Amino acid sequence: MAEFAFHHCGVSVPSLDAAIEWYGRVLGFAVEKRFHIAAAGAEAAMVRKGQLRFEIFEVKGAAPLPDDRRHPPADLKTHGNKHVAFRVEDLEEFLAEMEAKGADVAFVVREAFGKGCFLRDCAGNLIEFVEEPTP
Structure with missing residues (x-):
């Protein structure tokens, strides 16, 4: 079987900036990079703490x-x-x-x-x- 390892967890939020602040203040994650995903109409950020990562998405109009x-x-x-x-x-x-x-x-x-x-x-x-x- 092919080897693989955990990379990240993805989470959708109403405000990318508020989520970046929360994940940093509460859990100690720091922004690794910010980017736009055109196909999803999403503003996104990868936040990281050691080897742990969250990919955070803000999509206008999301439920x-x-x-x-x-x-x-x-x-x-x-x-x-x-x-x-x-x-x-x-x-x-x-x-x-x-x-x-x-x-x-x-x-x-x-x-x-x-x-x-x-x-x-x-x-x-x-x-x-x-x-x-x-x-």
């Missing part, structure tokens, strides 16, 4: 994120891509940092199988952060 896509249990009831997830060392420390930054914490899970949380970005898109259980 807003439906309310059921903003809450993890409801979102699972619609087929399609759901979210991207990142590992954190300490969920409680991460949550305290995110709350101090004013992040929108959508959902927190503290179960025997593991702990995690979902944030909503400035457009309501879900991003998961997981603390893996110690063996």
Whole structure:
């Protein structure tokens, strides 16, 4: 089988500038490049933190994120891509940092199988952060 590796996650937002600010201020991503995608009528940016990347799109006239896509249990009831997830060392420390930054914490899970949380970005898109259980 051909080898491949993760490259980026794509997210559509109503304001590219607001999303660049949010991903930088809240999660520490920096703009790698900005560009126009003529075929989609999109202004876009690739933001990066280490090896992690988000490709952010602003398309004039795009429909807003439906309310059921903003809450993890409801979102699972619609087929399609759901979210991207990142590992954190300490969920409680991460949550305290995110709350101090004013992040929108959508959902927190503290179960025997593991702990995690979902944030909503400035457009309501879900991003998961997981603390893996110690063996």
